[in-house]
Amino acid sequence: MNETFHKIEAKKRGNALGFWFFKTTLKLFGLSGAYGLLYGVALHYALFDKPARAGALAYIKRRFPGSSGMVNFVHTYRLFINQGKQLIDRFACISGQVEFDMRLEGYDELMKLVAGGKGFVLLTSHTGNWQIAMTALSKIDKPVYLVMRPEDNRAVSESLKIGADNNRIKIISPEQYLGGVVEIMNALSAGAIVAIMGDRRYGFDGIDVQFLGKPALLPYGAFVIAANARCPVVVLESAKLGPRRYDVNVTHTIQPRLERGRDKKEQLRVFVQEYSNILESFVKKYPYQCFLFHDIWQAQMIAD
Template identity: 30%
Template sequence: MPSWQGKSKGNKLGYRIFIGILRYGGVYPAYFLLRFVAAYYFLFSWSSSKPIYRYFHEKIGYSRLKSLFSLYSNYYIFGQTIIDKVVVMADMGNKFTFDFDGEEHLRQLVAGGKGGIMLSAHLGNWEVAGHLFKRLNARINIVMFDGEHQRIKEYLASVTGGRNVNIIVLKDDLSHIYAINEALSNQELVCMHADRFLPGNKTMTADLLGSPAHFPLGPFLLAATFRVPVCGVYAFKESATHYHFYSTEPKVYNGRREQELALNDFVAGMEEKIRKYPTQWFNYYDFWVE
């Protein structure tokens, strides 16, 4: 089964072109150019298209034709989320609006004074709700793979200024565990994706959309070991300039015996959101156990 390799596609020139368009023309010209980029991936990137097409056809149950249309839509929306993320992080002028379901849960997480973990997935684009995190008056630590090419990361950092968040990079020497522990000890919030892992990482298995799939052990082990409140967080694009943010109620998992419960709760919430926003799961490899 092909696995995710921890890297994203794209190059520095592509980012530079889109950011230049955003600065001088706004999101709509960038979205127009994006239609051609999405068409390129739709036509020529079979390695990433195949698993997404199978997801629409076999797991969601779409017809072959609808699966093809949904495949193109998935690429196009994915590109939009990247553009939107840069616009929001760099404080560029925009007309984005937001609905918030569960903001009170995040405020409860902060008010608890124990820190907390926010679990998400490669669903939607929750990062665009960063201004909500500003209102929380809490430090946010995002745990992520060091999968982007260094030049792209440096260029985006120069554009966005690295605002609002602290990045904790997952490393083979497990130094990220100490960084997470320090963040939680300081009553800070830690956010991580819980739907991907690199080859060789320890995993757990749960049913998603009717078939068993592997999930990384780490996020659920951390949630159960540190015994801090855990929320699921997502944000989905509902129109060109409107997003809907969701947060679940905080829940504490008491010890390693409950890490499977943490996984099952996460997968149940993830499946609910996939069925509601099927074209906004950006998963370009074979996800299910074969």
């Protein structure tokens, strides 16, 4: 990471009228009504949004190697539909319009960590619906810091009342001085949970590891932080199992430790690879719930 500040660029899709249309349909016809609208919208993006399609194809080509152009288009379309459904679910859940059945796997282990008083890093990914998972975790009696720009997840920020004085969920912006690491370290030493995205670098340095059979560049910052704070990294996975069902899994814990005198990056690679393996198992099980939309494999080639 050669910069002390990181400007994160992300293209936003959709407009106020479109969101209003989905919200109104959800209110009038419920989840299945809102889902119904998606098929046309997702087809529009699959046909005409070249950057979105390219972002999806980077993943699709590695997840379904050897598929023809037409088959890849169908995979992309299915991926867009699933992403749309999860965005609707997120809104429906956090606005309180629909109740979701959320099974939390690894709850006992998580509660042991919470009861131990130590902080830990919660590693999230662009797979499944981590924002919905956060609503489940917001019930834990511990401060939770999300390392993200508030404007990137405005809907989540507003619905989870992030930033309100009495709310345990707060935000640390990675765009501030030194990427917010001082605040992150202070939060961990105070026993808080710090949620960090583990699969996108956003301009930060990465390490090449194997992901879906090819070298991909994943960030290692979360592991450096955890190793120095001497705390564990809990990997958060959330999968949509049905129209109103989610599985939130926190059973995978990584304990990064760094030894002096040994190559730091080589040591970190082991932990990042472990995380990559967890991610790979997830996308193999749920191929249409990987919303990376970024060519992390190409990024690896550029870094070389």
